[in-house]
Amino acid sequence: MIKKIVLFISVTLFAISSIAQEETKNKATHDFELELEGEYRYFFKAPSFNNQKDHFPSIAVRPEYNVAWNDGYESITVKGFFRLDVDSERTHWDIRELYYQKAKDNWELSIGLKKIYWGVTESNHLVDIINQTDAVESFDGEQKLGQPMVQYSLNTDFGTFDLFYLPYFRKRTFPGEKSRLRFPIIITKNDIGFQSNAEEWRQDVAFRWSHSFSVFDIGLSHFYGTGREPIFNFNLNGNINAFYPVINQTGLDLQITHDAFLWKAESIYRTNIFQDMFAFTAGLEYTFSNIKSTGVDIGLIGEYLYDDRDELALNALQNDLFFGSRIAFNDVQSTEILLGGITDLKKSSKIFSIEASRRFGKSLKLEIEGRLFNTIDANEIILSNFKDDSFFRVTLFKYF
Amino acid sequence: MNNKILIVIAVFVLNSVISSAQNGLEIAKAADIADTGFGSSTVQLKMTLKNKNGQTSEREMSTKTLELKNDGDKSLITFNTPKDVKGTATLTFTHKIGSDDQWLYLPSIKRVKRISSSNKSGPFMGSEFAYEDLSSQEVEKYTYKFVKAQGDILIVDQDPVDPKSGYTRRVVSYNKEKGYRIEKVEFYDRKNALLKTLMYSGYKQYKGKYWRASTMVMSNHQSNKETTLQFSDYNFDQELSEDDFSQNALKRAGR
Numbered sequence: 001m002i003k004k005i006v007l008f009i010s011v012t013l014f015a016i017s018s019i020a021q022e023e024t025k026n027k028a029t030h031d032f033e034l035e036l037e038g039e040y041r042y043f044f045k046a047p048s049f050n051n052q053k054d055h056f057p058s059i060a061v062r063p064e065y066n067v068a069w070n071d072g073y074e075s076i077t078v079k080g081f082f083r084l085d086v087d088s089e090r091t092h093w094d095i096r097e098l099y100y101q102k103a104k105d106n107w108e109l110s111i112g113l114k115k116i117y118w119g120v121t122e123s124n125h126l127v128d129i130i131n132q133t134d135a136v137e138s139f140d141g142e143q144k145l146g147q148p149m150v151q152y153s154l155n156t157d158f159g160t161f162d163l164f165y166l167p168y169f170r171k172r173t174f175p176g177e178k179s180r181l182r183f184p185i186i187i188t189k190n191d192i193g194f195q196s197n198a199e200e201w202r203q204d205v206a207f208r209w210s211h212s213f214s215v216f217d218i219g220l221s222h223f224y225g226t227g228r229e230p231i232f233n234f235n236l237n238g239n240i241n242a243f244y245p246v247i248n249q250t251g252l253d254l255q256i257t258h259d260a261f262l263w264k265a266e267s268i269y270r271t272n273i274f275q276d277m278f279a280f281t282a283g284l285e286y287t288f289s290n291i292k293s294t295g296v297d298i299g300l301i302g303e304y305l306y307d308d309r310d311e312l313a314l315n316a317l318q319n320d321l322f323f324g325s326r327i328a329f330n331d332v333q334s335t336e337i338l339l340g341g342i343t344d345l346k347k348s349s350k351i352f353s354i355e356a357s358r359r360f361g362k363s364l365k366l367e368i369e370g371r372l373f374n375t376i377d378a379n380e381i382i383l384s385n386f387k388d389d390s391f392f393r394v395t396l397f398k399y400f
Numbered sequence: 401m402n403n404k405i406l407i408v409i410a411v412f413v414l415n416s417v418i419s420s421a422q423n424g425l426e427i428a429k430a431a432d433i434a435d436t437g438f439g440s441s442t443v444q445l446k447m448t449l450k451n452k453n454g455q456t457s458e459r460e461m462s463t464k465t466l467e468l469k470n471d472g473d474k475s476l477i478t479f480n481t482p483k484d485v486k487g488t489a490t491l492t493f494t495h496k497i498g499s500d501d502q503w504l505y506l507p508s509i510k511r512v513k514r515i516s517s518s519n520k521s522g523p524f525m526g527s528e529f530a531y532e533d534l535s536s537q538e539v540e541k542y543t544y545k546f547v548k549a550q551g552d553i554l555i556v557d558q559d560p561v562d563p564k565s566g567y568t569r570r571v572v573s574y575n576k577e578k579g580y581r582i583e584k585v586e587f588y589d590r591k592n593a594l595l596k597t598l599m600y601s602g603y604k605q606y607k608g609k610y611w612r613a614s615t616m617v618m619s620n621h622q623s624n625k626e627t628t629l630q631f632s633d634y635n636f637d638q639e640l641s642e643d644d645f646s647q648n649a650l651k652r653a654g655r
Contacts, residue, residue: 399483
């Protein structure tokens with residue numbers, strides 16, 4: 001499979017380099033960046049399952065290269081990633097991005113591995129579906145694997161129309177034996193099959209219309225292809241039967257920006273051979289800015305999360321309330337703190353989180369994260385496995 | 401008799417108030433007209449922050465601006481340094497009347513976020529410039545009072561229309577002989593105490609008409625901090641269009 005990815009990349013590279021050579025008459029600008037990361041995660045409760053560790057030192061490297069020509073309207077972007085970790089499954093590499101892009105007048109074309117983000121809410125990202133989640137990389141699911149695609153985007157007076165052709169599927173990686181935040185059974189990538197006989201090579205498509213006018217930002221999307229989220233069936237022996245289904249998913253995201261209020265909603269309707277599902281997240285964010293002329297901003301976030309799936313959900317957010325606060329000091333070091341808490345409205349389960357970051361000097365940044373799993377209900381199919389996995393993370397980034 | 405004198409004085413005072421307001425507005429309009437027609441521009445910007453102990457830190461940005469005929473300018477700012485925010489970019493649609501539209505692009509997660517533009521008075525990236533100091537200066541955003549003339553320099557008192565502004569007033573010095581370019585701005589805080597002074601220098605004229613300063617120094621008299629903006633590589637010939645100020649363009653700028 002890796003061979004196939006490499007083949008795809010090589011073909012892409014060859015195609016773009018030949019295009020690039022034609023265009024070298026214009027002056028090209030080159031940009032190379034390198035980011036090194038040292039990380040330490042500490043899980044302070046005794047593990048639930050055998051062989052799970054408490055301490056996870058780790059390092060990561062992110063090189064990136066960009067070449068742009070034709071006044072910046074054409075470019076090639078490459079972003080790599082490698083992590084070395086105590087958990088063998090979390091030790092992984094990826095090509096986050098490797099694409100050629102051309103923009104002309106009101107259209108834009110991208111070919112290669114790319115990352116696309118859709119959505120507006122803070123506590124959950126329902127409509128965002130183009131890229132597979134890098135599930136071993138972060139708890140919040142915001143880290144993604146590079147997705148091979150052809151993307152065509154057209155700006156009109158009636159909004160932006162995006163068409164996606166997605167020729168290859170990336171499987172999700174699950175934590176290994178030493179890792180926390182896993183199930184009692186170790187799931188490997190290959191344990192999870194496909195509904196489609198074409199497996200990874202099922203040719204998927206997606207479409208999105210988005211428009212910004214007056215106080216509104218609206219997006220309407222549809223995805224038809226292999227779902228990024230596997231379906232799990234737990235049988236009576238505790239074995240897991242899991243596969244990636246073919247899905248149709250329609251998504252809506254809406255934000256209304258009025259003074260210091262941001263009203264936000266995301267909703268999806270998804271169908272596959274097993275189930276029809278509906279989920280939404282809605283809420284608001286209000287920011288008190290430049291409090292007493294100190295420059296400090298305090299934002300308050302409240303969101304309600306609903307998901308009508310039950311056992312089939314990989315997501316633990318079925319009927320929950322999220323409260324958060326974003327504190328930005330707007331100082332020279334860009335100090336920021338994000339506090340949050342999710343509470344289940346029917347069960348006792350609660351998750352608290354803190355994320356903070358601050359720059360030191362020109363090229364260092366320190367990041368701290370804490371996640372606390374509190375009074376997790378024993379009936380939570382997914383979350384109950386993580387009840388002892390509260391952790392703190394300290395990460396130092398160095399930029400070259 | 402006394403009443404007549406009072407009326408005469410009242411009429412005289414009223415006249416001078418109206419004429420000073422008109423003069424002030426006319427100067428602001430003249431400055432606006434002098435800068436009309438530049439079309440679009442790009443510029444590199446270096447921001448140097450100095451604290452009261454003299455320690456400095458720098459930020460580098462690329463800025464694109466598009467002039468619109470019937471509304472405020474559009475602008476796209478991309479950060480190049482510090483490295484941890486490289487690629488972070490903002491897209492702003494200024495409106496002559498009402499609040500501006502603003503989007504923020506976060507390159508690490510590829511997310512475009514519509515953000516509230518109601519935070520006018522807060523500091524931009526830890527600097528002595530507030531967001532409102534850096535936004536496009538539209539005539540409609542202030543009411544005006546002519547103060548005095550000192551040779552070619554015309555001094556105008558400007559009161560922000562928006563109640564969310566951090567200032568009670570700004571005192572702006574226009575240079576009448578140089579296309580009404582701004583030489584100095586003094587900012588008075590909500591208690592009407594002098595807060596900051598902005599000095600413009602190193603002016604150059606582009607396309608034979610448009611004056612642009614190469615250095616702007618903002619000194620905060622209350623905190624003794626200072627921020628210097630240095631502009632380089634002004635380009636008025638790229639002929640940017642509205643397509644260069646779309647959300648796709650915002651993502652391209654940040655990569």
